[in-house]
Amino acid sequence: MLQKTITLKKNTVLKVKGPVSFTLEKGTIRVFGFEAKPPFKHVIPSYKSIPIVACEDSCLNMALGEGANASIIENDTVCKWENIVKKVLEFKKPLTIMVIGTVDSGKSSLTTLIANMAVNMGFKTSIIDADIGQSDIGPPTFVSLGVLDRQVVSLSEIKPAMYSFIGTTTPYRVIDKVIMSILKLLTKALSLGSQVIVINTDGWFKGRKAVEAKLQTILHIKPHVVFIIRKDSCIGEADLLYNYLNMFNVNVIVIEAPKNIKERSINERKSIRESLYSKYFYNARVVSLNLKNIVFMNLSVLGGRFLSKEEKDVLKDVLGLNPNIKIVHATMVDGNLIAIIKGGAVVIDSNVLRRLRETYGHVRLKVLSEDWEKGLIVSLLNEKFDEVGIGYVEKIDFEKDFIKVRTNYEGKINGLIAGNIKLMYDEKTGLVREWGKWSL
Numbered sequence: 001m002l003q004k005t006i007t008l009k010k011n012t013v014l015k016v017k018g019p020v021s022f023t024l025e026k027g028t029i030r031v032f033g034f035e036a037k038p039p040f041k042h043v044i045p046s047y048k049s050i051p052i053v054a055c056e057d058s059c060l061n062m063a064l065g066e067g068a069n070a071s072i073i074e075n076d077t078v079c080k081w082e083n084i085v086k087k088v089l090e091f092k093k094p095l096t097i098m099v100i101g102t103v104d105s106g107k108s109s110l111t112t113l114i115a116n117m118a119v120n121m122g123f124k125t126s127i128i129d130a131d132i133g134q135s136d137i138g139p140p141t142f143v144s145l146g147v148l149d150r151q152v153v154s155l156s157e158i159k160p161a162m163y164s165f166i167g168t169t170t171p172y173r174v175i176d177k178v179i180m181s182i183l184k185l186l187t188k189a190l191s192l193g194s195q196v197i198v199i200n201t202d203g204w205f206k207g208r209k210a211v212e213a214k215l216q217t218i219l220h221i222k223p224h225v226v227f228i229i230r231k232d233s234c235i236g237e238a239d240l241l242y243n244y245l246n247m248f249n250v251n252v253i254v255i256e257a258p259k260n261i262k263e264r265s266i267n268e269r270k271s272i273r274e275s276l277y278s279k280y281f282y283n284a285r286v287v288s289l290n291l292k293n294i295v296f297m298n299l300s301v302l303g304g305r306f307l308s309k310e311e312k313d314v315l316k317d318v319l320g321l322n323p324n325i326k327i328v329h330a331t332m333v334d335g336n337l338i339a340i341i342k343g344g345a346v347v348i349d350s351n352v353l354r355r356l357r358e359t360y361g362h363v364r365l366k367v368l369s370e371d372w373e374k375g376l377i378v379s380l381l382n383e384k385f386d387e388v389g390i391g392y393v394e395k396i397d398f399e400k401d402f403i404k405v406r407t408n409y410e411g412k413i414n415g416l417i418a419g420n421i422k423l424m425y426d427e428k429t430g431l432v433r434e435w436g437k438w439s440l
């Protein structure tokens with residue numbers, strides 16, 4: 001650990017890469033629009049870098065960990081950002097601003113800056129965090145609404161006022177859902193009287209499909225201003241989107257990405273998500289619910305036409321199961337015959353396939369064995385049909401009609417929505433980890 005005292009002249013910028021902890025001894029500084037005075041203390045984790053702007057001559061005491069560094073520069077991208085944002089915030093209210101850029105381009109930082117400057121100017125400000133893979137406000141896999149009542153150094157300080165489940169951390173196949181969720185939260189933000197609403201988007205910005213996904217999002221949300229962050233790795237995409245939007249009357253501003261920032265590896269991104277899950281599962285317990293008394297959405301196993309006991313017996317013969325293997329549940333859904341079996345494995349050979357065709361015609365057979373459901377992420381619904389919490393499935397018992405869900409939500413649960421990620425509690429680290437994906 002290296003201790004340093006750093007003096008900063010007014011309007012210079014200190015670029016700091018973590019891990020660093022510092023105390024502001026004298027003066028005033030700005031971190032993404034957040035104004036701090038002594039005895040402000042802050043910790044920058046190893047996966048982050050920040051620009052500290054001196055509002056006046058200032059002095060900081062710093063402890064730098066391994067791999068950390070701090071250097072003073074005259075001018076930084078963030079100063080240009082501040083000047084542009086200041087002008088944008090003069091626009092008519094309510095004002096919706098969408099931030100677009102690739103991973104590690106500064107989307108969250110720009111979102112923080114806009115929100116802090118808006119709060120500072122006295123506007124009622126909200127953020128819609130639609131970056132489902134690297135969320136700042138709600139848990140990953142959710143689009144979240146945060147309402148600011150003060151400036152924040154980091155968006156993670158904001159408690160979500162409302163959230164909408166997407167169920168996955170990758171946006172490729174769920175753009176429509178993401179758009180619906182943004183619209184839902186936007187309606188809420190406006191009903192709460194928000195004057196400035198900043199919408200942060202996911203970091204999928206590689207290739208034409210990604211550009212089109214962003215066009216679709218803008219088409220439906222119709223923000224008043226679109227910021228595109230232009231980073232070296234997405235110059236083509238940034239220019240393409242800009243040119244497309246210029247064919248319409250869309251107010252679009254291209255800004256440069258910050259330089260010399262700390263980029264996060266895939267593993268770092270995963271562990272950031274896991275610490276967020278862990279926060280939302282803090283003190284979680286297992287709740288048992290009667291399957292007959294709840295609505296369970298988005299789970300194919302619970303859709304379609306359930307097979308009766310007699311039909312399950314027929315299926316058992318078709319599959320050639322030995323007597324100690326049991327079919328606990330089977331359903332016919334969208335041309336799929338899904339069977340959950342207990343007590344052994346099924347060998348699907350040409351005879352089984354022939355019998356299957358003879359009995360059911362053209363169906364796709366999906367056999368799930370015990371524990372198929374373990375860890376499945378779910379969104380929890382209350383009696384008002386609102387999404388009120390996150391959970392993951394511990395057990396679904398079709399014979400006794402119950403489901404066990406781990407969550408720290410304490411109210412009554414009237415419904416669940418299934419997602420595509422599987423979570424588990426890791427005793428060794430005490431973290432809730434992603435360990436697999438679910439799809440059928």
Ligand SMILES: Nc1ncnc2c1ncn2[C@@H]1O[C@H](COP(=O)(O)OP(=O)(O)O)[C@@H](O)[C@H]1O
Nearest residue numbers: 048049050051103104105106107108109258261
């Ligand atoms: N002007 C800047 N100087 C130094 N670091 C910055 C600057 N702007 C952003 N960063 C840092 O760059 C990293 C990536 O920024 P972030 O806003 O998290 O990107 P994104 O949300 O697009 O993934 C973060 O550690 C952030 O604090």
Ligand SMILES: [Mg+2]
Nearest residue numbers: 107108131134
């Ligand atoms: Mg981000």
